[in-house]
Amino acid sequence: MSTPDALVLEMLAEPTRRQVYDTVRRSAIPMTREAVAQAVDIGVRLAAFHLDRLATAGLLTVDFARPEGRRGPGAGRPAKRYSAAHRDVEVAVPPRRYHLVARILAAAVSTAPDDAGTRALGIADAEGRLVGRAHAVETKKARHRLSAAATALESLGYEPRRERGRLCLGNCPFDGVVDVAPTLVCGLNQRLVQGVLDGLGIADRCRAELDGMPPDCCVTIHG
Numbered sequence: 001m002s003t004p005d006a007l008v009l010e011m012l013a014e015p016t017r018r019q020v021y022d023t024v025r026r027s028a029i030p031m032t033r034e035a036v037a038q039a040v041d042i043g044v045r046l047a048a049f050h051l052d053r054l055a056t057a058g059l060l061t062v063d064f065a066r067p068e069g070r071r072g073p074g075a076g077r078p079a080k081r082y083s084a085a086h087r088d089v090e091v092a093v094p095p096r097r098y099h100l101v102a103r104i105l106a107a108a109v110s111t112a113p114d115d116a117g118t119r120a121l122g123i124a125d126a127e128g129r130l131v132g133r134a135h136a137v138e139t140k141k142a143r144h145r146l147s148a149a150a151t152a153l154e155s156l157g158y159e160p161r162r163e164r165g166r167l168c169l170g171n172c173p174f175d176g177v178v179d180v181a182p183t184l185v186c187g188l189n190q191r192l193v194q195g196v197l198d199g200l201g202i203a204d205r206c207r208a209e210l211d212g213m214p215p216d217c218c219v220t221i222h223g
Contacts, residue, residue, distance in 0.1 A: 045056075061082070094170075123150060157171060169219055
């Protein structure tokens, strides 16, 4: 399991560790502890400590290789080497999911350029179903259905809260782009949330409606 983004940022706030990380990221080849220590001008043991912390957090990958030119008996043990991992780190308060709306719209434009808006709604629905299936649980009681929906929607950053038999969504993960195309973005929200309900298997008892009131998201779940 990878380290949450907030903890990763806290880890990189330590100046020496950030230097170590940036040094490895800029390198075109994997780096040994000794090479990093020399580049950052710190001791090998300190370099190893920071490198291993970064690797544990999923920011670096590790492999082993003998130094170039050394082969066969007497070549020594393979050296531990570090490379930058492919991981994006992003923290937003409240949560935003701009990569999700960008992926939905990019897929819509590439597959249906003449009717990208309609296509985007279908893609949002499919994305929501995937999230719902990942959180699906067997439930018959209404309060359990809303709890399952709340858990799934929390993972998308909606900040759901229960009010009088419904779920209000306290945050819009796409807030920064709503003003550009409110009808489209609110429609994507509604179809994404409805897809989550479908994926959870509770869409016959719960529905996503465009009746939310600011500052909440435009969508409310009635169950």
